[in-house]
Every structure is written in structure tokens, then in C-alpha cells.
Amino acid sequence: MxxxxxxTVDWAIDWLRRSAAVVAxxxxxxxxxxRVIGDGDHGENLDRGFSAVLEALDAQAPATPGAAFKLxxxxxxxxxxxxxxxxxxxxxxxxxxxxxxxAELDAAMLGAALGAxxxxxxxxxxxxxxxxxxxDAWTPAVDAAVAAAAAGAGPAAVLDAAATAAESGAVSxxxxxxxxxxxxxxxxxxMGHRDPGAASSALILRAAANAAGAGA
Amino acid sequence: xxxxxxxxxxxxQLAAGVVELAAQMAPDVVLIPAGGMDDGGIGTxxxxxxxxLGLADTGAGAVVLTDLGSAVMTAESALEFMGNPDTVLLANxxxxxxxxxxxxxxxxxxxxxxxxxAAETALNPVAASPAGGTATALPSTADAGEAGAVTAVVxxxxxxxxxARPAAVLAGELGAMDVEIEINGVDGQSVMMLMTLGxxxxxxxxISATGPDAKRAVDLVRRExxxxxxxx
Numbered sequence: 485m486x487x488x489x490x491x492t493v494d495w496a497i498d499w500l501r502r503s504a505a506v507v508a509x510x511x512x513x514x515x516x517x518x519r520v521i522g523d524g525d526h527g528e529n530l531d532r533g534f535s536a537v538l539e540a541l542d543a544q545a546p547a548t549p550g551a552a553f554k555l556x557x558x559x560x561x562x563x564x565x566x567x568x569x570x571x572x573x574x575x576x577x578x579x580x581x582x583x584x585x586x587a588e589l590d591a592a593m594l595g596a597a598l599g600a601x602x603x604x605x606x607x608x609x610x611x612x613x614x615x616x617x618x619x620d621a622w623t624p625a626v627d628a629a630v631a632a633a634a635a636g637a638g639p640a641a642v643l644d645a646a647a648t649a650a651e652s653g654a655v656s657x658x659x660x661x662x663x664x665x666x667x668x669x670x671x672x673x674x675m676g677h678r679d680p681g682a683a684s685s686a687l688i689l690r691a692a693a694n695a696a697g698a699g700a
Numbered sequence: 701x702x703x704x705x706x707x708x709x710x711x712x713q714l715a716a717g718v719v720e721l722a723a724q725m726a727p728d729v730v731l732i733p734a735g736g737m738d739d740g741g742i743g744t745x746x747x748x749x750x751x752x753l754g755l756a757d758t759g760a761g762a763v764v765l766t767d768l769g770s771a772v773m774t775a776e777s778a779l780e781f782m783g784n785p786d787t788v789l790l791a792n793x794x795x796x797x798x799x800x801x802x803x804x805x806x807x808x809x810x811x812x813x814x815x816x817x818a819a820e821t822a823l824n825p826v827a828a829s830p831a832g833g834t835a836t837a838l839p840s841t842a843d844a845g846e847a848g849a850v851t852a853v854v855x856x857x858x859x860x861x862x863x864a865r866p867a868a869v870l871a872g873e874l875g876a877m878d879v880e881i882e883i884n885g886v887d888g889q890s891v892m893m894l895m896t897l898g899x900x901x902x903x904x905x906x907i908s909a910t911g912p913d914a915k916r917a918v919d920l921v922r923r924e925x926x927x928x929x930x931x932x
Contacts, residue, residue, distance in 0.1 A: 529743070558746065561777050565743025570773035573746070577780065608773050665769065 488697075490588035491639045495695050496552035497541060502691035504534035510687055517680040521667040525566050526680040533564035533572070549589055553580035553597075567665060568681060571605050571618060572688075578604035591633040591642045595626070598646060602626045609664060616662035616674065618681035625650035625689055644698035647690040654682040703806040703815040704730035704756030707799055708749055708766040708775050712736035718765075718799050725868035725891065726803035732756045744774040746781070753778060753788060761787040761812035763802050765819060767795045787812070791819035797892055798822045804891045808872035818875075822892055850914040852907045854921065858928035861900035866929035867891045873920055877913035883921065 507514070507530050514527030540559045546552040553576045561573030582600040583589055589597070602622040611617040628649035632642045657679040662668045667679070705722070709715035715735025723731055734752035737743040749764075756762040764779075766772045775790055782788070789812060791798055798819035805818035856862060862870075871891035874881055881888035883905050884897050899905060905925065909917045 558781070561746035561774065561781075562738065563745075565737045565741065565745070565770075567770035567773060569744075569746070570770060570777040573777055574773075574780070577777075608776060 488640075489638060490590055491549065491594065491696055492588055493546060493549050493552055495589075495639075496549040497546065498695040499692045500534075500537055500541060500552060500556055502695050503688045504538045506687045506691050507531050507534045507684065510684075514680050514684055517678055517683055521662065521670055521674045521677045522680060523566075523666050526568060526684065529564045529566040530568050530572075530684055533560045533569060536560075536563040548583075548585055548587055550580045550583045550585060553577070553583070567609070568684070571609055571681070574604040574608045575601035575622075589639065591637055591639050594639050594642050595630040595633040598622075598629050599626045611664045614660060615664045616657045616660040616667060616679045616682075617664050618679070618685045620657045620660070620679065621650040621653040621682040621685035621689070624653040625685075640693065640696035640698040643689070643693035643696050647686065647693040647698070650682075650686040650689040654678060654686040657682045701759045702729050702809060703760045703802075703812050704732065704758055704762040705799060705802055705806065705815075706749065706752040706756045706762055706764045706775075707731065707733050707735070707795070708744060708752075708764060708771045709733070709735040709795065710742050710744055710767055710771060712740055714767065714795075718796055721796070722799045722803035725800060725864060726807035729803050729806040730756050730758055731799075731803065744771045746774055746778055749774055749778040750781065753782070757787055761789070763806075763812065763816045763819060764788060764790045765793060765795055765799045765802065766790070789813065789816040791816050793819035793822055801890070801892055804868045804872050805875060807868070808875045810875065849908045849910050850918045851909070852918050852922055854905050854907065854925040856899055856901055856903050856905065856925060858931040859901050860931065861903060862894060862897060862905075864891075864895060866924065866931075867894035869929060870894060870921060870924060873924075874917055877911075877917050877920075879909050879911040879913040879917040881907065881909040881911075881914070881917050881921075883907050888917070888921070 511527040511531045515524055518524050518526035537556050537559045540555050546555050557573045557576035561569050578600040579597040582597045605618055611619045613619055613623050625646040629642045629646040632645040659675055662674045667674045707715045707718045712735040715733035719731045719733045732752040732755045734748040737745045753762055764775045766775050801822035802815050802819035805815045868891045871889055871894055875889045886893035907918050907921050
């Protein structure tokens, strides 16, 4: 089957495992991005957080996608340490709340969960599109996911659209002046550098698409 | 039972230091530090914050004070996990000044929202004076200052003058009264402002109070000053 109609907890767990792998793989790249315009801890913090997510998944098998998201939320909030912890943690927590106890997620629910996750990041970080933050990846990703779902795409295609838009969104942060976080102290010196949070968001959303079999 | 405080900082030592400082002026208030990550490194931990909240709220609620950006986000996340209870307020306040102002308010028995407000107005304490109540000012019992004000001039006799502890005593007791009181032109209900006076031994304090408790308030200041704040 090229694109199943529903995603289950197996997908959610696979997504989290793939996220941990891709974050570990890009640890140095994220550290380098953050070293230039932040405090250099993004890659290390996120790697520590997702490593803890792997341990949590080994220790207890979540029964639903929502339970997997909630486990990730609590773990990331406790273990990441920097701003990425509460931001990604809130994203997963809001997604968990949105999908509730559902055993299977369809394309529309995925769009809604991504939207709730993005809204959580906005609420927590108080950032807008153009501030050179994670939101610059998340907002186009949500718009693309919702549009794809409305056009009748299946879950994998929805996630693929989201990941592609997030990747473009991350690139779009390169010329921006940061208005949030440590990078905002740098003014124009932040121009020409990609926001590490937007970069990691794109990696994690691509992992979601890959776990759903997009492009396979 | 008073309102408790949770001090969230990226640094274990900073959180502990703020608790140490605030505890000097608020010996009976439960002050719980939540600094650093679980392993003690720089950062903030949801676990630590949630544990601290459980300890700080002994029935009258808790106010959370934070340092930089992600400490605020971690505190907000902890509250969201707990279902945003009415018994916990997150103060938008400078960590050190806000913690001390909140601790003093809690020590005086102030309610949750008042303690939070004390923190949030720590850098501008005059604005924190209770609103209203001025229309019922008692007739003056001494002449000087504005019409209707109760006034007095007293001289500090204790060796250390109006340092942190007596400032906290005065601000705490005055804060529980329905009064507008100025001491040498600053808000007598604000420990931070009283400390900015830097009034040492021999300094004169010009007191002016209005409101229903004006006379009680001035008498209290006079009594404390004349007793050397119990330090002599």
C-alpha cells in the first residue's frame, strides 16, 4: 500500500525514534548553527532530550499516538534544559491533547495535531512568522499539511507536504534578523545564518514523513 | 500558612542564592529553589519545577518567579501539565527584586494575588500601593505635610539603621494596613523602596500617612524605630 489511510502508534513511535536518530546525526551541525547566533547548546540539548525519549520508549510502550506524544512531551521538557525543551514539549503535548485516545489518525487529524502543536509553540515562545524562530518552519508546514489534507491527500502525503514546507521555511530564516531568544541580541549579525530551531523542526517533521513511508 | 514561592533559575546556585536572600526577610515563608537541570547543569527542568510547586503550596497557593526566557517557558509548561491551577501564579517580575518583594508580602500574610502583584511591581513599588481608600482619610493629628495626613518625624537609633531586616518588618506590617504611607518620600509598604533610602543611625525619617489606618501605621513606625527594631 503506497499510502495507508490511518497512522497508528507504531508510526508515532517510529517517528520519535527517527527524530532521535536524525537529531543525533545532525548534533554537530545544529551546535554549529546555534554557536554562530545563539549559545551553542541546541544540538547537544536536543540530542540529550531525544536520547531520553528513546529510553522512555524502551521503558514503557505507549498504546496510542497520543500517549507517545505525551511521553515525548514530558521527557523533552524535563531533559532538554534549554528553550527547545518547553517549545518541543509543548508542541507534543498539544498534539497529544488534540488526538486524545484515538488509536488511528487520519489526514485531517494529523493536520489538526500539527496545527495545535504550532499554536503551542507560538503560545509558549510568543514568536511570529519572520522572527527567525521555529515558527518560520512550523507555520508553512501546518498550512501545507492542512491544504494537503483538504485536497484529499493521505497521511504520508500530508506529512511530506509539511516537511517540504518546513525545509523551505527553515531556509527562509537565513536572511532574517532575529527578534526572539539569544540571537535577538545580535541584530544584523544574525543575518545570513539559519535559525537552529527552524532547522531542527524541519528535520523532525521530515522524520515524521519518513516514518509514514513518504517518498518510499 | 502563607503563600509559598518557587524560584526557577537556569543555575542551581542562583536559585539557592535568591532563596537564601529572600529567607532573611521572610523566615516563615516556604521558599523552594528549582535551579538547573536534573543533573545540576545549566538549564531548567520540568521535574524540578513541578516538585517544587508541590512543596511550596501548603494551602495558600504559590507564586513562581523565574530568570531568563526558557525558565519562563518551563514554568508555563509545568502549569499547563498541572491543568493551570488557580492556586499557582507565575509572576512577570525581576528575579531578585521580585522574589524579595513577594517573600515580604507572603511573610505579612498577604493573599496569593497580592503576593504576585508585589513581585510584579517590585521595580516600581509606588504603583503597588493599594488603590482607593484615600477618600476616607482621618483628620490630621499633627500639622505638616498634606492636609488630612498623619505625620511624624523620628530618628533612627539602632546602629545599622533601616537595613534589610527592619525594612522588611516595616513594609510587611504596613502592607497589611489600609494606609497610604510615605517615609522620606518613598512608599513605606515597599521593602525595596525603604532599602533604597539607605537611612543609617541618626537619620531622620519623615513619615506621612493617609487612610483609615494612618494613625496606627505612624504609631507602628514610631514604636519600631524608638525600640531600635529590637536590635539594641
